[in-house]
Amino acid sequence: MKNFALSLENVEKYFPPTLSGWRAFLDPVSRLTVPALRGISFDVQEGEVLALVGANGAGKSTLLRILTTLLLPTRGCARVRGFDTAAEPAKVRLQIGYHTGGDSCFYARLSARENLLLFAGLNNLTGAEAARRIDELAALFGIGELLDRQARTLSTGNIHRLGLARAMLHRPSVLILDEPTRSLDPLAAAEFRRFILQDIVGAHGTTLIFASHTLAEVEQLAGRVAVLDGGHLLACDTLAAIKSATGAASLEEALEIIIRRAARETG
Amino acid sequence: MSGAPSFVVTLRKLALLFRRDLAVARSYRAAFVVELFQALLAAASFYFLSRFVESPTLKRSLPPGADYFSFALVGVAFFDYLSVALGAFDGSLQEARQNGALEHLLVTQTSLPVILAGSSLYPFALLSLRTAIYIGWGAALFGFPLHGANWLGALLVLAASVLAFSGLGILSASYLLIFKRGNPVNWVILGLSSVVGGMMYPISVLPVWLQYVARLIPVTYSLEGMRAAILSHASIRELLPSIAGLLVFAAVFLPVSFAIFSWALRRTKVTGTLTHF
Numbered sequence: 001m002k003n004f005a006l007s008l009e010n011v012e013k014y015f016p017p018t019l020s021g022w023r024a025f026l027d028p029v030s031r032l033t034v035p036a037l038r039g040i041s042f043d044v045q046e047g048e049v050l051a052l053v054g055a056n057g058a059g060k061s062t063l064l065r066i067l068t069t070l071l072l073p074t075r076g077c078a079r080v081r082g083f084d085t086a087a088e089p090a091k092v093r094l095q096i097g098y099h100t101g102g103d104s105c106f107y108a109r110l111s112a113r114e115n116l117l118l119f120a121g122l123n124n125l126t127g128a129e130a131a132r133r134i135d136e137l138a139a140l141f142g143i144g145e146l147l148d149r150q151a152r153t154l155s156t157g158n159i160h161r162l163g164l165a166r167a168m169l170h171r172p173s174v175l176i177l178d179e180p181t182r183s184l185d186p187l188a189a190a191e192f193r194r195f196i197l198q199d200i201v202g203a204h205g206t207t208l209i210f211a212s213h214t215l216a217e218v219e220q221l222a223g224r225v226a227v228l229d230g231g232h233l234l235a236c237d238t239l240a241a242i243k244s245a246t247g248a249a250s251l252e253e254a255l256e257i258i259i260r261r262a263a264r265e266t267g
Numbered sequence: 268m269s270g271a272p273s274f275v276v277t278l279r280k281l282a283l284l285f286r287r288d289l290a291v292a293r294s295y296r297a298a299f300v301v302e303l304f305q306a307l308l309a310a311a312s313f314y315f316l317s318r319f320v321e322s323p324t325l326k327r328s329l330p331p332g333a334d335y336f337s338f339a340l341v342g343v344a345f346f347d348y349l350s351v352a353l354g355a356f357d358g359s360l361q362e363a364r365q366n367g368a369l370e371h372l373l374v375t376q377t378s379l380p381v382i383l384a385g386s387s388l389y390p391f392a393l394l395s396l397r398t399a400i401y402i403g404w405g406a407a408l409f410g411f412p413l414h415g416a417n418w419l420g421a422l423l424v425l426a427a428s429v430l431a432f433s434g435l436g437i438l439s440a441s442y443l444l445i446f447k448r449g450n451p452v453n454w455v456i457l458g459l460s461s462v463v464g465g466m467m468y469p470i471s472v473l474p475v476w477l478q479y480v481a482r483l484i485p486v487t488y489s490l491e492g493m494r495a496a497i498l499s500h501a502s503i504r505e506l507l508p509s510i511a512g513l514l515v516f517a518a519v520f521l522p523v524s525f526a527i528f529s530w531a532l533r534r535t536k537v538t539g540t541l542t543h544f
Binding site for chain 1: 271276279280283284287290291294295366367368370371372373374375376377378382533536537538539541
């Protein structure tokens with residue numbers, strides 16, 4: 001069997017219904033009846049870049065959270081470099097770096113360096129290794145000047161760089177990004193994308209899976225695109241193949257056709 | 268990557284989490300000074316209360332060698348260990364949830380129990396400092412008796428208390444994992460302990476049936492042991508019943524609470540509510 005960077009086999013995820021009032025006390029025992037992912041299967045090669053696209057609630061973040069071991073799949077199996085995310089979470093976490101587009105994900109009163117030292121230590125780097133790695137990443141990400149400033153004083157763009165530096169501290173082979181440019185202005189987002197493409201994927205051969213609503217970003221970064229809708233995987237192919245299969249001129253048009261066609265088929 | 272034995276790596280991580288909390292606390296410089304003077308005011312109010320309520324009847328109810336001021340000061344100072352144990356795990360979980368760092372902590376090579384244990388070190392260290400300040404003010408200004416206290420015995424009682432209370436703290440964190448807030452585990456334990464645990468009055472003043480209830484909660488053994496060690500100068504041998512009682516609670520609470528915590532953690536990964544608050 002070929003070793004993929006990521007491999008999903010018939011992954012399903014159901015959540016319990018959202019309860020309120022006294023019914024919320026039943027939460028720990030309520031049944032998993034709300035589908036979020038249904039029968040998702042695909043593989044990602046080492047060094048490949050795959051984008052997840054789809055409307056809000058399509059299941060993109062759920063899928064990424066399963067890959068990061070933050071969620072357990074209800075059925076099926078997700079593997080990162082051969083390790084099962086449900087059965088071998090510690091081994092999976094050694095392989096992955098994770099960054100979300102939220103801008104409050106650090107200890108605000110600690111400096112950037114203190115934050116990175118904390119996360120490096122929690123990823124089993126010794127103090128000396130952590131200090132060396134932080135200097136390397138600071139040079140790579142251009143945040144050397146900011147390391148001794150409190151995280152709360154950094155701009156959103158710099159917080160993103162810091163978040164990416166944190167995700168790369170332990171040299172992960174798979175990078176998982178959830179809407180990485182969500183709160184960035186267009187110029188900062190473009191710079192961030194160039195950086196990902198040239199310095200992370202290009203220079204280090206890191207496998208990248210990311211979710212995004214920005215189709216220009218998807219076209220710039222992704223080798224393949226997985227289209228999710230209502231928890232179903234509607235397509236997973238190269239941009240060119242998706243456009244040609246739908247006869248669309250743009251990715252936006254292709255997505256509309258794929259989603260409309262799926263809605264017609266399911267009635 | 269570190270090739271050190273796993274317990275060394277775990278100790279290093281615990282120290283890192285302690286340093287994180289210390290660094291955050293240092294960034295609020297005025298808080299420590301306020302803490303110092305709050306302890307003075309609390310010690311002063313117990314002193315004047317004790318002057319008001321001191322009587323031969325009360326004196327007979329207290330442990331040998333204790334006046335009401337020192338009895339209440341030890342009760343209040345060490346009762347806080349229970350409050351901190353119940354709040355520390357909850358607090359670190361809530362803080363990480365609210366600042367958005369929890370997901371990122373959980374994708375590191377460190378398990379949630381180690382993160383929670385490390386996050387409880389600073390609150391315990393701060394409380395120990397506050398307790399020392401309480402007692403220091405009491406001794407310097409209001410005649411709290413330090414001479415002859417069995418400090419080693421007090422430390423052993425304290426260690427056993429922290430183990431017993433931590434089991435309850437983990438139980439409380441399990442509740443918070445599932446239900447997010449409004450923690451009745453804390454409310455019941457703290458409420459019951461403050462009424463029957465002997466914080467402000469000896470349990471001998473309670474109705475007999477409540478005295479039996481007091482024997483079922485760890486804080487009773489903790490405060491008895493502390494007062495015996497500090498105020499009555501009890502030997503280690505005399506402290507053994509209190510220490511043994513606390514260790515029995517720890518032996519029961521710790522495995523049960525770890526099992527419940529593991530279930531709660533798994534459940535949040537099933538329901539997708541791990542980072543909700």
